[in-house]
Amino acid sequence: MAMLKLSVILIVLDFAFFPCLTTSIGQYDYFQMVYQWQPAYCVGRKDPCRIKPSKIFTIHGLWPSNFSDIPGDKCKGALFNDSLMSQDPTLVSELQRSWPDVGGGDDMGFWGRQWNKHGTCSEQTFGQIQYFQRADAIWNKAKMNITMILKNNKISAGGGKYNYTHIEGVIKRAIGDTPIIRCIWRKRAQLLHEVVTCWSQDGQNLIKCNSTQKCSSNFDIEFL
Template identity: 30%
Template sequence: MGKTGSSLLAKLVLILSFAVVALGSNTVTNLKAFYLVQQWLGSYCNQAGTKCCYPEWGKPSPDFTIDGLWPYSGDGNFAYNCGDDNYDVGRIKFMQDELRKSWPSFTCPQIGRKFWVHEWNKHGTCTKSVLGEIPYFEAALNLKKQANIYQALAKAGITPGNKFYSLKDIKRALARSIGFHPWVRCNHNAQGHSQIWQVTFCADKSGKHLIECPYIPSGRNDCASHIQLPPYY
């Protein structure tokens, strides 16, 4: 091979090397836990400037519903967007009724299955070495049953409405009922009141059993000392 050919080959190898690094930069190389994020859609929908729509199959019963299942790696990062995937939504049709109940979206116009596709493409593709397309959704649904936030709060007398509750009481109620400490995030309604929005519990590397979260991102203590659990949308 001549010098020109050798030079072109070297450049090609270098380009491919960079491509491999780029594609692999977000993969989970040291999976440590899964973070199951649940949200109260009442708090999402009552923010200033936010419009929500009920799903075409009707308004779900009040509940904390799945926002996502995030893989967390030992280097302190949440992997995401780990490459394109040929997502076949038809493969999870058999669990569609349960997904509609436990993993709905109130976005307008209603995006339905696109929400599940988005979550798989953003987070699920990073778990393919541990959970495939179907096990990923099954894991999220099973973990939600283990972390029944709405039920845990109701047992402690914390119910939707305009009343303010102590953030400490909310965390204590969740920890006592579910057995693990939650990561609670808040947002603000149109009146500027702090309200519970997301609650996260963690699972082990298999995605089957709840564990204590190994890491809580800094700068996420965005709740006031007393917060609301607003009416469901």
């Protein structure tokens, strides 16, 4: 009888906790807006880029994130719908400029992978179209133009080397909050690869990034 009572209690507890587990799927705390430097991205690929890289930061992704991790691949939502994008040719045209697939040349496929892996995690806030509109709107903010921020502060592409703190400080002063600077390694050099800015849960307000994923501060950063 005691074992039977214990089994009943465990079953009740399972049902009590199950809704909490299911409703937590897709929850997130903030967005990471990830900009990638096209030349470094192409250097880091196993296969050559199909599109000649431009010396510009374009979007890698808008990633709903928790303060503990990025919940990519953990969310369940409506899969990417090509036809929805086709209904807004202006948005498609904008995204081809701000969010191109430099590596494979398949823009729609790139957007689809990003939505399925990351965008669905924010579906409680944005539908598919709204998600891409928000990313493009952030990229188009003059204040958030990472390419021009670095150029205007004499951080020039073409092989120059710079201190991590200097790059971080320049961007922080320009945008008003701390970014994340990410690198990839080529031989013995770390290359400036990505700049990440962080945004509130509704994607409207810039916040401080607190991730530890960044370049090593022990080495200079090469800017291809």
